[in-house]
Amino acid sequence: MSKVCFNSNCKEASEKWRRGWRCRTGEYADLCDRCASAYEEGQFCEMFHLNASGWRCCESCGKQIHCGCIVSFHMFILLDAGGIECLSCAKNNILTPNPAWPPPPHFLSSEPEKMKDISMRDWSTITGSGPIPWQQAPSLFNGSSIQFVQPRTPFEVDMSSAIDRFRICERLSTSFLEKKEEKSFGRLNYGKLRSGPFETVEDRNAGLSKEEQPNPSVNVSHLRSFPKNDSPTSNLSSAAAPSFRNGTNDIDQVSATLSQPPSLSTLVGKQVCSHNGMDSSGEGQVRNGKSRGDGRGRNQLLPRYWPRITDKELQQISSNSNSVITPLFEKMLSASDAGRIGRLVLPKKCAEAYFPPISQPEGLPLKVHDLKGKEWLFQFRFWPNNNSRMYVLEGITPCIQSMQLQAGDVVTFSRLEPEGKLVMGGRKASSAPSDQGDEATLTGDKTPGDDSGKNKFGEVAINGLVKGNLVPASFPAVNQATKADSGSNRSEIDKPSIRSKRKNSIFGLKSKRLRIDNEMMELKLTCNQAQGIMRSPSENVPSVFVVEGCEIEEFEDAPVIGRPTIPAIDRFGQKSQWVECEDCLKWRKVPADALLPSRWTCSGNVWGLDRSLCTTAQQLATEQLEDILSTITEVNKKKKITEQNSDLVVALEGLDALANLAIQAEGEDLPASSQTRTKYAGHKLNCTCIVCIQPSDGNDLKKTCDVADSESLKHHFRTLMERCEKKQLAKEDESASQKPQVDIDTYMSNDTGKSSLNQEESSQGGCLDDPNERKTSVSPLKGQIDLNIQPEREEDLSPGSDSGAMKRLLTDTTENNFMQQISSSSGVSIDLLGKQMQPDGIGGASFSNCIVP
DNA sequence: ACTCTGCATGGTC
DNA sequence: TGACCATGCAGAG
Numbered sequence: 001m002s003k004v005c006f007n008s009n010c011k012e013a014s015e016k017w018r019r020g021w022r023c024r025t026g027e028y029a030d031l032c033d034r035c036a037s038a039y040e041e042g043q044f045c046e047m048f049h050l051n052a053s054g055w056r057c058c059e060s061c062g063k064q065i066h067c068g069c070i071v072s073f074h075m076f077i078l079l080d081a082g083g084i085e086c087l088s089c090a091k092n093n094i095l096t097p098n099p100a101w102p103p104p105p106h107f108l109s110s111e112p113e114k115m116k117d118i119s120m121r122d123w124s125t126i127t128g129s130g131p132i133p134w135q136q137a138p139s140l141f142n143g144s145s146i147q148f149v150q151p152r153t154p155f156e157v158d159m160s161s162a163i164d165r166f167r168i169c170e171r172l173s174t175s176f177l178e179k180k181e182e183k184s185f186g187r188l189n190y191g192k193l194r195s196g197p198f199e200t201v202e203d204r205n206a207g208l209s210k211e212e213q214p215n216p217s218v219n220v221s222h223l224r225s226f227p228k229n230d231s232p233t234s235n236l237s238s239a240a241a242p243s244f245r246n247g248t249n250d251i252d253q254v255s256a257t258l259s260q261p262p263s264l265s266t267l268v269g270k271q272v273c274s275h276n277g278m279d280s281s282g283e284g285q286v287r288n289g290k291s292r293g294d295g296r297g298r299n300q301l302l303p304r305y306w307p308r309i310t311d312k313e314l315q316q317i318s319s320n321s322n323s324v325i326t327p328l329f330e331k332m333l334s335a336s337d338a339g340r341i342g343r344l345v346l347p348k349k350c351a352e353a354y355f356p357p358i359s360q361p362e363g364l365p366l367k368v369h370d371l372k373g374k375e376w377l378f379q380f381r382f383w384p385n386n387n388s389r390m391y392v393l394e395g396i397t398p399c400i401q402s403m404q405l406q407a408g409d410v411v412t413f414s415r416l417e418p419e420g421k422l423v424m425g426g427r428k429a430s431s432a433p434s435d436q437g438d439e440a441t442l443t444g445d446k447t448p449g450d451d452s453g454k455n456k457f458g459e460v461a462i463n464g465l466v467k468g469n470l471v472p473a474s475f476p477a478v479n480q481a482t483k484a485d486s487g488s489n490r491s492e493i494d495k496p497s498i499r500s501k502r503k504n505s506i507f508g509l510k511s512k513r514l515r516i517d518n519e520m521m522e523l524k525l526t527c528n529q530a531q532g533i534m535r536s537p538s539e540n541v542p543s544v545f546v547v548e549g550c551e552i553e554e555f556e557d558a559p560v561i562g563r564p565t566i567p568a569i570d571r572f573g574q575k576s577q578w579v580e581c582e583d584c585l586k587w588r589k590v591p592a593d594a595l596l597p598s599r600w601t602c603s604g605n606v607w608g609l610d611r612s613l614c615t616t617a618q619q620l621a622t623e624q625l626e627d628i629l630s631t632i633t634e635v636n637k638k639k640k641i642t643e644q645n646s647d648l649v650v651a652l653e654g655l656d657a658l659a660n661l662a663i664q665a666e667g668e669d670l671p672a673s674s675q676t677r678t679k680y681a682g683h684k685l686n687c688t689c690i691v692c693i694q695p696s697d698g699n700d701l702k703k704t705c706d707v708a709d710s711e712s713l714k715h716h717f718r719t720l721m722e723r724c725e726k727k728q729l730a731k732e733d734e735s736a737s738q739k740p741q742v743d744i745d746t747y748m749s750n751d752t753g754k755s756s757l758n759q760e761e762s763s764q765g766g767c768l769d770d771p772n773e774r775k776t777s778v779s780p781l782k783g784q785i786d787l788n789i790q791p792e793r794e795e796d797l798s799p800g801s802d803s804g805a806m807k808r809l810l811t812d813t814t815e816n817n818f819m820q821q822i823s824s825s826s827g828v829s830i831d832l833l834g835k836q837m838q839p840d841g842i843g844g845a846s847f848s849n850c851i852v853p
Numbered sequence: 854a855c856t857c858t859g860c861a862t863g864g865t866c
Numbered sequence: 867t868g869a870c871c872a873t874g875c876a877g878a879g
Contacts, residue, residue, distance in 0.1 A: 302866090302870095334871085334872055334873080335872080335873080336871095336872055336873055336874095337872085339873095340856090341856095341857080341858095342857095343858095345871060345872070345873095347870080347871080348869085348870065348871080349870095361859085383858095383859060383860065384859090384860080385860075385861080385870085385871085386861085386862095386868090386869075386870085387869095388869070388870075390860090390870085390871070394858095855879100856878100856879085857877100857878080857879075858876100858877085858878075858879095859875100859876095859877090859878100860874100860875090860876090860877105861873100861874080861875080861876095862872100862873085862874075862875095863871100863872095863873090863874095864870100864871090864872085864873100865869100865870085865871090865872100866868100866869090866870080866871105
């Protein structure tokens, strides 16, 4: 029977039709041969919809995809930060496809049938209810599904970067998961990880039917390791606790039976497996005759125990072998754990999941290796406790001491396969995982200098001109701001430190703050850069008041963060902006009042559809543009020369305040100094006006400050300026012959300011680990203005502060609505930390976001 | 008096 | 409310 091709652009009648995409009705589009072929080859939209709207460029590779079309729905994924990514890029970045309809057949390749073998039950158990030891995952795949291992389907996500990515997801807004993070993501390259889906995957895939679910990227090796007829118990025994099921107390046997046959994964190199986010099958497990079902059904490791083993650890663990590394769990050492008693209380579920089953309180000796390969012998045992058990590792003191761990630090447990070795690592509390791989990982013979766990977010400095991440990869506080439904688990990621603070004030609340400090250290920007990316919200009329002759505009609403642009006036006198596409680096002209998201690509050029594709040429020849840019640069330089002493560079140590705000955003306890910053009478909740963000010293000024009342603000600035004046006078005396230590041009021309920052920071030693030290330390950048500065506090004035710069800053502030930015920095802060650069600032604004030459 | 061991208690989630 | 777990503490050595 002849049928007309579903493709409206074709309408070819054919008796032979082929299935195309799935329609909203659930039925499939019937296509003629030609269209079907085009569809299956992924060329359909290019053939038929080329002139249609909705084309966007992959944020990573620039490939154009017809996003506004059902046909291409599965060819891209939506990035959290806005924009899209094609599947091939998404695959590399472990981003799951858009959860709606099943992928077209050509994406399923030869695997659709196998895909179907994953039952809904399996999926729900895999993804449904949180983390379990990943080793148990194979039991979820009883059946033929375990065979679908090769070839990879487009949806089979390479987990090599997944761990990192999702760890990062856990800790920071996913908004900044961008290709530039490849540096950090790639750090696990040596460990081709394929693991079960993460919680985040679960989140992303929530609601998908079994056919719609992407390949869970099951660890091949482990799938292969488990015959499909394995009972749950045997699965457990061969996976989670390979031979612990015997319940033997013979250590040799334990050690021997820990070994597993070489898995496929080992054949492809070292692998890192994680169970993060994996859920239990819910199948009861029996060990030693004691039903473990009570635990298994709810056996979800609390996120605080999810291993966040660092790449350095991984490297150390795997340095001498091709072993598969399986991070098991981690635990922050309590005071008791780190005390002299030498007992490490093990999380019950972790102990039951990963350690040998023990039926007697005496337990059994357990060999554990540290990261240097040194073998330790602990006694793994339990105490009856409230009809339950309390598992402990006894005799850990020497090991803990060897690693120089103390309360608040973290011990990690991993397993090496096929050897089955248990490996214990350590991580100093001061070195929260940075995803950069340079945190202090403690080995058995850690040297004192090891814990220079400063994060080096060399590419994450906020710089309006810089392409790159704007938020450090590891950003504990961030995710809090974006945790909605799925955030509950993520939010717990950071709770170890919080939780343990309950009774361990020694590493109390400041720990989190400190971590944020560390991670924020690169999140600095210059005044101009800040201005470049912040602008007043549209239709927001500032109230203007004058302080010391400076007109200061005060905005009520938070500024919007947008992409920096270069203002221009064409020969007709019409204002416009030039903005660089993040992907193709072409400069596009947009209206002067256009408010651009921080990540802007040609596809966002709604003002010039003819220039909305990266493939289209630049309006201006590069030379012309360079002329403009060089002119601007020249002007800029001249201006800078006249301001040589201005030290206009502003390192936003006020990001200190942002850090507080990030914490605030989490709704968690703040350090005392931070708490007071937002609790001034008359202030709105979470108010972070310039006054509120000041460190508290009990000054009454702040008590009476009211955002609505600019008087206090004026007073604040007046005081500030007075202080600055005094400082300036004093400084001018002593530094008349002294040049600013940081060459502004150098800094400004530095994409990230990183080098100078880092140099300075490195000279600061480890002071960043100590907030107190940090507080009084010299600003990493001479002449930087600490927006968190408090004029009332002499000691808070950075020695490097420059009153002239401050004054000029204020002057510039007037010009650039910086006051507004300051006064409403809260919104910015939260955006910076918690979500992302405001992706879609609404409405037009002044040039305040422009790069002012 | 001190340390070690095993259990109890209570805070937190 | 129950489970978990950090810590206290009594008793034994």
